[in-house]
Every structure is written in structure tokens, then in C-alpha cells.
Amino acid sequence: MSKQELDVDFLADAMRAAALEVFGTMLGIEIEPSVPTPGVAVASEDHGVVSLLGLTGEWTGSGGLCCSAECACWIASQMLFSEYPEVNDEVRDAVGEITNMIVGNFKNSIGSVTGPIGMSTPTVICGHDMTTTNSGAHEWIVFPFTSQEHSFRMMVQLQPARQLASRAHDSIHHMLLNQ
Numbered sequence: 001m002s003k004q005e006l007d008v009d010f011l012a013d014a015m016r017a018a019a020l021e022v023f024g025t026m027l028g029i030e031i032e033p034s035v036p037t038p039g040v041a042v043a044s045e046d047h048g049v050v051s052l053l054g055l056t057g058e059w060t061g062s063g064g065l066c067c068s069a070e071c072a073c074w075i076a077s078q079m080l081f082s083e084y085p086e087v088n089d090e091v092r093d094a095v096g097e098i099t100n101m102i103v104g105n106f107k108n109s110i111g112s113v114t115g116p117i118g119m120s121t122p123t124v125i126c127g128h129d130m131t132t133t134n135s136g137a138h139e140w141i142v143f144p145f146t147s148q149e150h151s152f153r154m155m156v157q158l159q160p161a162r163q164l165a166s167r168a169h170d171s172i173h174h175m176l177l178n179q
Helices: 008-027 069-081 089-114 161-177
Strands: 037-039 041-043 047-057 061-066 117-119 125-129 130-133 140-146 150-160
Touching: 008 069, 008 089, 008 140, 008 150, 047 069, 047 089, 061 069, 061 089, 069 140, 069 150, 089 117, 089 125, 089 150, 150 161
Parallel strands: none
Antiparallel strands: 037 140, 041 130, 047 061, 047 117, 047 125, 061 150, 140 150
């Protein structure tokens, strides 16, 4: 595997294992993974929840979870043993914590190839018709999961930190030349 690109199958195996472990252990729920897909942007459902974490180290990017408001309430209900008919602070906290655990397990699984990766705390956003994009040249890799009548997507975007720094330098240089 190249130091410049990570194999999608390698990432998919790591994400599947991380999500299956967290949902099985923390929520007592079996989930079914689907085939990962690339995506420049990941859109939430009509009213959705997106939880994102920054990733940094020799590889840098983002990881996250995207789901409907109904799925977010279901996740919180399973985790906190309480009913949540609508998204509130407890639901956002639960989704952020599940995202943190899954992405944390994922980054630990890929560390033998990427080296150590640090993580930010989750930022959880909810609203209507949201789309996540990234400013990097790499696309998101989207990992869909289903359980019962609910579905959610884990997503990750990683690139070598040197490659990102080089692109930033080139962009600044280009802007200065065109002033």
C-alpha cells in the first residue's frame, strides 16, 4: 500500500470492524454494512444530523457520521435507555460520542499504515438539507450501514499531511501571483 494513498478495501475493513464493535458493544445492536462509495459531498436526509471529527498526523482529514433525525434519536434511545422523540442536546451528545468511538477505533486500526492520528472532539450539527464537503482534493469515502429500519453513513477523508501542505502552499502562491 502506497504512502500516498490508502486502499479502499483496507479502510472499509477497518470502518466495518469499528462500527460493528461499537454498535454491538455500546448499543447491543447488529448492523449490516453495505458497499463503500466515493463522494465529493455527503447530504443528510430532509432533517438530519452530521457529526464530524478532525483527524491529524502524518495523514490528515475528517471522519464522521451522517443520519436522519429519526435515526439519531434511535441511536440515543439505544445508548441512553430513554425515548427521544426529537433531536435535543442528549441526542446530539450521544451521536457525537458514538461517532467518537467509531472513528477512534477506525484510526487505531489503520495506524499501522498511517502512523499515529490525533482526533478532535466531535462537532454535531443538525438541520435541514445539509451537505458536507471538504476543501481537500480527496473525496469522502462513504460507508453505509443499516439496522432494522434505520440507516446511517460513516465517512472518512484522509490524505498525506505533506500533500495537503503542498497544495496549500501552491494555492497561496497562485493567489499572490494573481494580485
